[in-house]
Amino acid sequence: MAPHKHEAMMQLYSMPSSGNSLKVRILLALTGKPVRIVDCEYGSAALAQAKADGALPYGKVPALVLDDGTTLGESNAILWFLAEGTDLVPSDAATRARMLGWMFWEQYNHEPIIAVRQALVSYPHRAADATPERLADLLDCGHALLQVMEDRLAAQDWLAGDRVSLADLCLYGYTCTAGSRGGFDMERFPAVCRWLDRIAALPGVLNA
Structure with a gap:
């Protein structure tokens, strides 16, 4: 053998x-x-x-x-x-470009607000930067960003195309803790919350 x-x-x-x-x-x-x-x-x-x-x-x-x-x-x-090569990357070029658009938006717009507010209130080494004024500004900006997602997800289940893609996994990373760690009012965004539940229900997500 x-x-x-x-x-x-x-x-x-x-x-x-x-x-x-x-x-x-x-x-x-x-x-x-x-x-x-x-x-x-x-x-x-x-x-x-x-x-x-x-x-x-x-x-x-x-x-x-x-x-x-x-x-x-x-x-x-x-x-x-x-x-690459999985169903998480749309085969249609336009849908794939929309997926990439959400991924670029996540790093350029979403992450610098949603993730930063979470970091300021969660990490002791960031506490000195967590002034009331900055936290309030991040809260307002974050709610506006979450509204962009809400508007999209109120009309369809996934951010790009008719099935889950990298766009959804990408935005899930910091949106899933936006309320619990960032203090954002997620009750204002029911479509986003339903979307979070759909992703959490995918095999293995909650144990990742």
Whole structure:
């Protein structure tokens, strides 16, 4: 009998409290790809070691190390790599472009407001920046951004096309904790909440 061949496994440097890391873990759960996860919470020895080892291409998590040693950074780029060839990337060019539009919007508009407010109220090292004025401004801006999603999701179940895509996984990362960690009034956005429930019901999402 031939000896059992060891299967190489990808390694994900992931921050448990980060929505950017969460969306990669969700995609890995949905695709069933084997991965070894290294938890690198802010301030942890594991994060310091990963930086010292040069394991993080942009000096931050998430970072995905492929089985051949290639390392990828930036959460949305990692999503694209992992989902290529799956149903999570629309085959229609226009729908695919809309999906990418939401992903660009997430990093340029949504994340700098929704995620930043969560960080200011959650991480002790950000407390000095959490002035009442800034928190109030982020709250107003965040509600306006969530309304953009509400308007879209009131008309259809998913952000791009007629099925779940990378756009949904991408925006889920920080929207799912916008109320609990960011203090945003999610009752104002019933369509967004129904969308969050649809994503949470996908296999493996809640354990990611």
